[in-house]
Amino acid sequence: MSAVDPTAFEPPAPLEDAGAAADRRSARREKLRLFVRNPSAIIGGAILIFWIICAIFGDVIAPYSPFATDFDGHVPPGGTNILGTDQLGRDVLSRVIIGSRDVLIAAPICAIIGVGLGTLLGMLMGYYRGWLDDTLGRVIEAFLALPVPLVALLALAALGSSTTTVVLTVGIFFTPIVARTVRAAVLAERENDYVQAAKLRGENGLYIMFREILPNITGPIVVEFTVRIGYAVFTIAFLSFLGVGIQPPTPDWGLMVSEEYALIIGGYWWVTVFPALAIASLVIAVNLVADAMQEVNER
Amino acid sequence: MSATEARTAALKVEDLEVAYDVRGVLRPVLRGVSFEIRPGEAYGLVGESGCGKSTTAYAAVRYLPGNGHITAGRALIGGDDVTAMGAEDLRALRASRISMVYQDPGQSLNPTIKVGKQVAEAFAVLGASKEEARERAIEALRRVRIADAERVMERYPYQLSGGMQQRAVIAMALACDPQLLILDEPTTGLDATVEAEVLDLVANLRDETGAAILLIAHNLGVVRRTCDRVGIMYAGRIVEEGIAGEVFDDPQHPYTVGLLRCLPRRGAAKSERRLDTIPGSLPLIGTPLPACVFEDRCALASAECRTALPTASHPRPDRTVFCHHVDRVAELVAAPVTAAAGEVAPGEVVLQLEDVSKTFRQGGHEVRALVGVDLELRAGETLGLVGESGSGKTTLAKAILGIHAADQGGVIRLDGETLAGLTTQRSADARRAIQIIFQNPDSALNRSKTVRSILSRALSKLAGLSGQAADDRLEKIREEVVLSPRHLDLKPRQLSGGLKQRVAIGNAFAGDPRIVVCDEPTSALDVSVQAAILNLLADLQRDEQASYIVISHDLGVVRYLSDRIAVLYLGRLMEVGDAATVFAGPHHPYTEALLSAVPSVDGDPPARIRLEGEVPSAIDVPSGCVFHTRCPRAIQGTCEASEPPLVEVEAGHMMRCHIPIDELRRLQATDAG
Ligand SMILES: Nc1ncnc2c1ncn2[C@@H]1O[C@H](COP(=O)(O)OP(=O)(O)OP(=O)(O)O)[C@@H](O)[C@H]1O
Ligand code: SF4
Ligand code: SF4
Ligand SMILES: [Mg+2]
Numbered sequence: 001m002s003a004v005d006p007t008a009f010e011p012p013a014p015l016e017d018a019g020a021a022a023d024r025r026s027a028r029r030e031k032l033r034l035f036v037r038n039p040s041a042i043i044g045g046a047i048l049i050f051w052i053i054c055a056i057f058g059d060v061i062a063p064y065s066p067f068a069t070d071f072d073g074h075v076p077p078g079g080t081n082i083l084g085t086d087q088l089g090r091d092v093l094s095r096v097i098i099g100s101r102d103v104l105i106a107a108p109i110c111a112i113i114g115v116g117l118g119t120l121l122g123m124l125m126g127y128y129r130g131w132l133d134d135t136l137g138r139v140i141e142a143f144l145a146l147p148v149p150l151v152a153l154l155a156l157a158a159l160g161s162s163t164t165t166v167v168l169t170v171g172i173f174f175t176p177i178v179a180r181t182v183r184a185a186v187l188a189e190r191e192n193d194y195v196q197a198a199k200l201r202g203e204n205g206l207y208i209m210f211r212e213i214l215p216n217i218t219g220p221i222v223v224e225f226t227v228r229i230g231y232a233v234f235t236i237a238f239l240s241f242l243g244v245g246i247q248p249p250t251p252d253w254g255l256m257v258s259e260e261y262a263l264i265i266g267g268y269w270w271v272t273v274f275p276a277l278a279i280a281s282l283v284i285a286v287n288l289v290a291d292a293m294q295e296v297n298e299r
Numbered sequence: 300m301s302a303t304e305a306r307t308a309a310l311k312v313e314d315l316e317v318a319y320d321v322r323g324v325l326r327p328v329l330r331g332v333s334f335e336i337r338p339g340e341a342y343g344l345v346g347e348s349g350c351g352k353s354t355t356a357y358a359a360v361r362y363l364p365g366n367g368h369i370t371a372g373r374a375l376i377g378g379d380d381v382t383a384m385g386a387e388d389l390r391a392l393r394a395s396r397i398s399m400v401y402q403d404p405g406q407s408l409n410p411t412i413k414v415g416k417q418v419a420e421a422f423a424v425l426g427a428s429k430e431e432a433r434e435r436a437i438e439a440l441r442r443v444r445i446a447d448a449e450r451v452m453e454r455y456p457y458q459l460s461g462g463m464q465q466r467a468v469i470a471m472a473l474a475c476d477p478q479l480l481i482l483d484e485p486t487t488g489l490d491a492t493v494e495a496e497v498l499d500l501v502a503n504l505r506d507e508t509g510a511a512i513l514l515i516a517h518n519l520g521v522v523r524r525t526c527d528r529v530g531i532m533y534a535g536r537i538v539e540e541g542i543a544g545e546v547f548d549d550p551q552h553p554y555t556v557g558l559l560r561c562l563p564r565r566g567a568a569k570s571e572r573r574l575d576t577i578p579g580s581l582p583l584i585g586t587p588l589p590a591c592v593f594e595d596r597c598a599l600a601s602a603e604c605r606t607a608l609p610t611a612s613h614p615r616p617d618r619t620v621f622c623h624h625v626d627r628v629a630e631l632v633a634a635p636v637t638a639a640a641g642e643v644a645p646g647e648v649v650l651q652l653e654d655v656s657k658t659f660r661q662g663g664h665e666v667r668a669l670v671g672v673d674l675e676l677r678a679g680e681t682l683g684l685v686g687e688s689g690s691g692k693t694t695l696a697k698a699i700l701g702i703h704a705a706d707q708g709g710v711i712r713l714d715g716e717t718l719a720g721l722t723t724q725r726s727a728d729a730r731r732a733i734q735i736i737f738q739n740p741d742s743a744l745n746r747s748k749t750v751r752s753i754l755s756r757a758l759s760k761l762a763g764l765s766g767q768a769a770d771d772r773l774e775k776i777r778e779e780v781v782l783s784p785r786h787l788d789l790k791p792r793q794l795s796g797g798l799k800q801r802v803a804i805g806n807a808f809a810g811d812p813r814i815v816v817c818d819e820p821t822s823a824l825d826v827s828v829q830a831a832i833l834n835l836l837a838d839l840q841r842d843e844q845a846s847y848i849v850i851s852h853d854l855g856v857v858r859y860l861s862d863r864i865a866v867l868y869l870g871r872l873m874e875v876g877d878a879a880t881v882f883a884g885p886h887h888p889y890t891e892a893l894l895s896a897v898p899s900v901d902g903d904p905p906a907r908i909r910l911e912g913e914v915p916s917a918i919d920v921p922s923g924c925v926f927h928t929r930c931p932r933a934i935q936g937t938c939e940a941s942e943p944p945l946v947e948v949e950a951g952h953m954m955r956c957h958i959p960i961d962e963l964r965r966l967q968a969t970d971a972g
Contacts, residue, residue, distance in 0.1 A: 196735075216745070
């Protein structure tokens with residue numbers, strides 16, 4: 001090896017770039033491929049898509065109007081009313097199909113509020129630490145120690161029940177939980193030297209938090225978002241069930257369960273069981289998708 | 300190979316080929332590896348990252364990851380073919396005859412279980428009763444030179460230092476009295492002096508137990524000190540094999556020759572010569588390779604190298620080289636001796652530290668990480684900072700950068716102007732004047748950004764440039780750090796380690812800094828890449844007239860880049876002087892111990908000083924000379940009573956020791972002779 005120009009050394013053969021770039025592309029494709037092949041993702045995704053179609057095209061799909069009291073009360077499942085009718089003679093199937101609409105709009109909004117506020121708080125706590133983190137941390141701990149249903153009930157009783165207040169309340173209840181996750185992610189991420197480098201070139205805190213750190217912690221935030229949707233479905237239904245959520249006569253699953261669950265003993269199980277199953281299926285579907293995401297993320 | 304020979308070898312690997320299944324495609328990683336370790340012998344496997352060292356070790360005990368497959372060849376342990384073994388025999392073999400120690404002791408120890416319980420467990424699985432296991436665990440900890448074994452048993456892993464943890468892991472590995480101990484980078488995360496201790500331990504244990512050792516390490520000094528024989532690996536093949544010291548002093552394969560010339564050795568300094576590099580880069584996994592795997596980077600390559608597998612030749616006794624042109628290695632000429640940087644004419648003082656201290660508060664205690672440091676840095680000069688971990692190197696660098704503020708009372712001046720403690724309180728000019736190149740580019744570069752956006756942001760914030768001016772300057776920086784235009788649109792993880800470090804260097808130089816702190820700038824890089832980066836740093840310094848503060852545990856690197864050296868111990872300067880003087884001696888007793896503890900490719904000095912024990916805690920500093928608890932030359936009655944001042948013992952050479960310099964000179968000359 002004769003005198004070697006050091007400049008000849010490292011800009012590598014095009015091969016390396018091509019290889020690396022291809023690797024990266026395929027790494028992304030690989031993630032997608034893994035996700036699409038993940039059994040949880042397939043099952044969860046299928047159920048989720050089913051309900052989304054119901055929410056969008058419900059009017060077309062539903063055999064009858066969800067409000068029409070055209071039938072006899074308490075027709076058992078089978079026959080013209082596949083899932084039977086309720087006390088007022090409304091078609092249960094149509095109500096379950098249309099009932100997906102509110103929850104599929106409300107649940108993501110709750111999650112957006114919770115994840116948005118939670119991310120903001122979590123970033124501030126994780127980045128600035130110190131007294132801010134201590135103070136907010138205490139508040140969050142105290143908040144999480146509260147009996148949530150009770151406080152939500154009180155809050156909604158005070159604010160008055162409407163879809164907006166429900167969504168806001170649930171979103172705010174999610175905030176501390178999300179903040180905790182994001183804070184942990186930021187704490188780990190800020191140990192990276194690029195954060196130090198940014199400070200040394202005079203960047204301010206906002207820039208470092210949102211332009212440097214945030215793009216690197218989207219993984220856990222997206223997972224958190226999905227998980228929150230699942231919880232939101234359940235919580236909204238639960239609040240409706242308690243009567244402080246979405247108000248009748250909107251065909252809401254939680255509401256449907258609450259209206260006639262006492263009649264199960266009388267043998268009219270279908271009016272309660274089908275919407276309950278709908279809630280369960282949506283919660284499970286969202287969680288399956290979240291699990292799959294997390295699994296792929298962590299590989 | 301006779302049957303008896305096969306039976307006696309502790310490990311015999313024959314034409315081993317291993318491939319990893321990557322998305323359904325089998326990618327060959329080992330391309331026919333053969334070597335043999337005799338009982339009681341220590342064998343080193345050396346090579347750059349990704350050449351297949353770990354794969355070899357794992358394949359030899361059938362511990363490959365799920366997607367790894369042995370596609371040809373065999374591995375015999377004590378004569379038994381591991382590749383043909385059933386699951387039951389394999390388990391028995393692993394339990395009783397071999398042990399492995401991995402790089403990160405944290406990985407082998409469960410953080411939630413007390414150390415004693417974990418060590419005892421290693422004996423319990425061998426069938427010892429609970430009482431017996433405990434006794435033997437204490438004994439095992441003593442055997443790995445843990446003095447206070449009973450108390451250590453009661454601690455959790457995190458309560459032990461890295462060196463202690465690694466000893467505990469070795470104690471567990473020795474539980475079954477293995478015939479073969481495999482150590483994969485056992486000392487990589489450890490401090491140089493702790494590393495030396497662990498290596499001594501391994502050497503002693505080998506004498507005591509007669510176990511054969513397979514040591515994987517990228518630090519050639521470590522291998523030279525510990526191993527009898529060494530195999531040099533490149534792209535899944537062993538290209539040269541022989542007695543460790545002989546191979547490092549007189550390499551015969553073109554790759555080994557190139558690799559060793561990349562190292563700053565034997566006191567090389569940037570003012571004397573550039574470092575050699577090996578042109579081209581390591582082959583990527585899965586690329587088809589010519590018959591000789593080194594062909595595309597070899598200056599001697601000829602047509603037959605592409606097509607015919609090189610066969611073993613023996614240019615020296617006890618040496619095996621796989622190369623068609625062994626007889627021509629002498630033709631491989633080193634780069635002509637061109638200085639990478641001229642002698643610096645001492646410029647103006649750029650940075651001045653007066654009585655700089657840094658005290659941390661930790662659980663009600665004061666941790667004095669830095670105590671009364673006085674230093675000067677001149678324009679264009681490089682100051683090397685050396686000392687064990689915990690000596691305050693990084694604390695000092697951070698105080699200079701303003702990452703944390705030094706204590707009240709001390710002064711840091713830039714061009715005569717006092718600097719505010721924190722970077723956020725400093726002027727934009729002061730900020731751009733002092734920048735840093737971090738150790739690990741993976742951490743220093745934001746992985747979500749492209750090279751272009753990383754560099755552009757640095758230009759706009761540090762140089763205040765935008766638009767065309769910024770583009771022009773970006774282009775200039777790109778050329779300076781020798782990146783090609785297409786690299787600009789890639790993200791860090793699409794680049795190799797060396798390229799990433801170039802981006803990090805470009806980032807630091809964006810605002811024409813006066814002072815650049817280089818914190819272990821090459822320790823995350825392979826040897827051949829390190830050489831290119833060191834050359835680049837020397838070039839940039841010459842062209843930009845920047846001053847460097849270099850921190851590295853690799854004394855070869857420090858020696859190569861530095862004009863002056865400052866030695867720190869427990870936050871105090873122990874010695875400051877010209878690099879040549881500090882390395883030549885007479886040394887401060889601590890410097891002397893440090894130089895002698897660190898394993899070198901060039902071999903050890905005839906009389907090696909062992910620096911025993913760990914650096915005392917900065918909460919509870921020893922009285923008098925803080926080094927007296929470990930100092931081999933301590934004077935009873937004097938050293939523990941009063942702390943010596945830092946005084947100029949000869950022109951430009953400061954030392955903090957009670958022993959006069961002439962006495963030190965005499966003592967050190969006698970010991971060396
Ligand atoms: N499980 C795996 N799947 C696919 N490829 C792998 C796997 N493990 C290792 N490799 C690849 O095989 C090659 C050899 O890896 P190996 O870990 O044996 O190298 P090494 O010499 O020990 O390197 P280092 O010095 O970095 O530890 C590398 O290119 C590596 O990327
Ligand atoms: S066989 Fe040929 S290409 Fe390979 S190292 Fe020898 S001379 Fe170089
Ligand atoms: S003062 Fe004493 S203890 Fe300190 S370095 Fe000198 S000889 Fe050793
Ligand atoms: Mg390895």
